[in-house]
Amino acid sequence: MKRLIAIVALVLMVSLPFATMAEQDKVFKVGIAQFAEHGSLDNTREGFILGMKESGFEEGVNVTYNYLNASAKMDIAASIASVMVDGGSDLIVAIATPMAKVAFETADDKIPVIYSVVSFPVSALLSDADGLGMGNTTGTSDRLPVAKQLTVMREMLPDAKTIGILYTLGEVNSVEQVKEYEELAPEHGFEILAQGITAGQDIPLAVPGLISKSDCVTMVLDNTVVQYLDVVLESADEAKIPVFGSEIEQVKRGCVAAQGLDYIELGRMTGVLAARVLKGEDAASIPFQMVEDSQLYVNFEACERLGITLTEDLTARAIRTEAE
Secondary structure, X not given: OHHHHHHHHHHXXXXXXXXXXXXXXXXXXXXXXXXXXXXXXXXXXXXXXXXXXHOOOOEOOOEEEEEEEOOOOHHHHHHHHHHHHHOOXXXXXXXXXXXHHHHHHHHXXXXXXXXXXXXXXXXXXXXXXXXXXXXXXXXXXXXXXXHHHHHXXXXXXXXXXXXXXXXXXXXXXXXXXXXXXXHHHHHXXXXXXXXXXXXXXXXXHHHHHHHHOOOEEEOOOOHHHHOOHHHHHHHHHHOOOOEEOOEHHHHHOOOOEEEXXXXXXXXXXXXXXXXXHHOOOOHHHOOOEEOOOOEEEEOHHHHHHOOOOOOHHHHHHEEEOOOO
16 A cells, blocks of 8 residues: 555656646747737737736747737627637737627637727626626726826817817727716816717718817727828818827827827736736636826927927926827
């Protein structure tokens, strides 16, 4: 009997290192499903890979990435989700609310979905009120600091009364952001003029009418509208109307300013969460996370062109971000 116990113990001692080695040697397949191609989403993807690497998952060593972009089209997003689920992905990171929703529904809890750039996870039915996943999911939220943005807009435009917002009716994140602007704007002396569109091709027709009735325009984190930012800026510049961005990349492209988030950091946080899940944690037990800090990004060239003078306070804390 003692001999049998000794043999079993020896087998366990020998097999455990091999099991550990096998686990370490596994190369995980991670799908990166991105809804559209624009600055904040691209920065999130870059940050995600950085966060994964910091957590011990390096591309070409123990993880491979399959990156696909839906070009802001829901039919392509659905196809991407199916390809990644059926292709044996160990995990999907879904960037932007529309992509997150379709990936979560397609995965149907078979594999974890880690979302990012989802402004309102509860409204998107990805999280419960306590921040926990409605299934095999968790992620990061990029909810805009709307009150701070309105404060900046008032300081920069003391005489402005109306703010125009263009948004996509089918994007839950955009609808919720517009509601927040409508709730908070009166406290800062603004009225919101919101114009909903159904698809990108509606934007060139909608922009001139909105600008003609607005003292300024602010962007929300709308994946469809952001892809047409140049169209918005061109019309606004002709009318001498300032456009405020929702993040740094929009300011680089010509918006006057944005009280925005660091999307590299948001992506890094997402990568750390994904790594925890790959290491064995249950995604549904990890509350979604948010970037708490925001920065003021200012395009001083655009401000000068439009005759906007910054207060000393704004100038002191602004991060200079010129158009590229």
